[in-house]
Amino acid sequence: MGNEQLEQLRVKLDDVNLKLLDIINERAKLVQEIGQVKKTQGVNRFDPVRERKMLDMIAEKNEGPFDTATLQHIFKQIFKLSLELQEDDSRNTLLV
Amino acid sequence: MGNEQLEQLRVKLDDVNLKLLDIINERAKLVQEIGQVKKTQGVNRFDPVRERKMLDMIAEKNEGPFDTATLQHIFKQIFKLSLELQEDDSRNTLLV
Numbered sequence: 001m002g003n004e005q006l007e008q009l010r011v012k013l014d015d016v017n018l019k020l021l022d023i024i025n026e027r028a029k030l031v032q033e034i035g036q037v038k039k040t041q042g043v044n045r046f047d048p049v050r051e052r053k054m055l056d057m058i059a060e061k062n063e064g065p066f067d068t069a070t071l072q073h074i075f076k077q078i079f080k081l082s083l084e085l086q087e088d089d090s091r092n093t094l095l096v
Numbered sequence: 097m098g099n100e101q102l103e104q105l106r107v108k109l110d111d112v113n114l115k116l117l118d119i120i121n122e123r124a125k126l127v128q129e130i131g132q133v134k135k136t137q138g139v140n141r142f143d144p145v146r147e148r149k150m151l152d153m154i155a156e157k158n159e160g161p162f163d164t165a166t167l168q169h170i171f172k173q174i175f176k177l178s179l180e181l182q183e184d185d186s187r188n189t190l191l192v
Contacts (some may be wrong), residue, residue: 002133002136002137003137005133006130006133006134006137009126009129009130009133010130010146012126013123013126013127013130013150014150014153016119016122016123016126017123017150017153017154017171018153018157019119020116020119020120020123020171020174021154021157021158021167023112023115023116023119024116024162024167024170025158025159025160025161025162025167026112027109027112027113027116028160028161028162029161030105030108030109030112031109032161033105034102034105034106034109037098037101037102037105038102040098041098041099041102050106054109054110054113057110057113057114058113058117061114061117062117062121063121064121064124065121065124065125065128065181066120066121066124066177066181070177070181071117071120071121073177074120074170074173074174074177075113075116077170077173078116078170081162081166081169081170085161085162085166
């Protein structure tokens with residue numbers, strides 16, 4: 001019985017992992033688009049004020065079980081990796 | 097025009113951030129449930145074989161723009177923090 005329950009929860013977890021994968025990549029595409037717009041405007045890609053606002057929104061909307069500090073840590077990682085993705089885009093543009 | 101476009105993309109990004117927040121917390125709830133079931137079975141919470149399978153699924157299903165190594169890095173962080181969440185649950189159980 002326990003094993004069956006565990007198996008069901010794991011099927012759900014796999015499904016959630018795939019949703020998470022989709023959303024993270026959807027987010028990355030948006031960040032790339034934003035990077036393109038900023039590039040045409042000659043604006044710096046890294047915007048600490050905007051990042052702070054996004055982190056504040058996480059704090060405001062978080063209903064757990066993760067605490068806000070943990071979630072902000074995950075989001076900061078994603079912000080950092082997204083910025084690196086934009087930098088790779090610029091580097092590729094320079095190479096072609 | 098560029099600013100309007102940027103504003104629209106940021107509204108979309110805020111929306112995606114909230115979806116991401118929901119999914120991460122939904123995942124955390126499932127992991128807590130799995131932790132409870134494992135506890136009644138006396139099984140170790142950390143399961144490297146299961147983690148490997150989840151990371152392989154990420155590799156298989158990833159369509160970018162993030163590369164697989166980056167995504168696996170993000171997921172490993174989430175796995176680690178989820179395990180800590182389960183440990184907090186156990187600690188709280190011990191305290192009451």
